[in-house]
């Protein structure tokens with residue numbers, strides 16, 4: 264994507280996005296609802312025209328690809344199949360239109376686990392079965408680039424595990440796998456890299472471990488009836504050179520920059536009673552909430568954001584920065 268922008272009337276769905284999606288890896292495309300993920304994918308697939316900028320597949324616009332289905336396969340909308348069509352007939356029609364041999368249809372039906380229901384009408388399929396059929400259609404041309412918009416929706420636990428394995432296998436074969444989701448927990452399990460968007464803008468583009476260490480901080484949670492005693496002691500340092508910051512938390516304190524052992528020792532030295540003490544690991548979920556919470560449009564107010572649905576980031580980006588200046 265190069266400076267990709269799409270406006271619908273007064274709404275800017277995609278706002279100057281620039282990033283690359285590379286072969287041999289699963290790239291997660293993450294953002295809350297309305298962040299512009301589907302629009303970006305639609306622009307890449309030539310289903311809509313950019314207002315400005317470009318979305319290219321191997322350096323070419325979708326419209327300029329001689330055999331698009333053999334270069335890029337996509338699942339955008341699993342319900343976009345006529346309900347009266349049988350699964351096999353649907354795939355055969357797609358294959359015929361793209362010059363793909365008939366034999367490939369049985370192969371992809373088998374790959375997605377739909378061989379037994381291939382001659383049933385799609386109208387009777389569950390959402391999970393339709394997702395599988397959509398994935399089969401994406402695989403049909405054996406393309407080097409695969410794009411999946413929210414592919415996990417509607418899949419049961421087995422289906423979710425299967426899809427993770429499938430993406431990993433496709434990336435290991437050297438293909439480019441680009442998968443959107445609004446679920447950080449899902450992306451953490453499947454993606455090598457993440458492109459994070461909020462309000463149509465790029466918020467982060469990095470390998471998953473880099474994102475975690477850059478955007479979230481592990482801390483120690485202490486439950487104590489004597490928070491003032493302990494906080495005062497910790498603010499003078501926990502016996503190391505590292506700066507320690509302390510924040511009020513549920514029934515106690517949240518301590519940044521000290522180990523549980525150091526916090527325990529500080530409590531002992533201060534004479535503060537400790538009822539519980541544990542380390543809370545930095546999770547990608549936390550990083551995601553911070554990242555999208557940092558976006559102005561998604562910081563608060565919108566009823567569709569994780570921040571506004573009761574999972575507000577406890578430590579927004581600005582607060583963290585302020586803490587570090589203290």
Ligand SMILES: Nc1ncnc2c1ncn2[C@@H]1O[C@H](COP(=O)(O)OP(=O)(O)OP(=O)(O)O)[C@@H](O)[C@H]1O
Pocket residue numbers: 271274275276277294295296297298299300301302303445
């Ligand atoms: N055809 C359209 N006409 C008008 N506005 C649109 C159109 N398509 C998308 N939008 C708007 O563009 C913004 C981005 O939508 P988009 O569907 O790309 O987001 P998304 O990240 O895929 O979210 P979701 O997970 O909800 O699908 C939203 O504000 C949406 O309402």
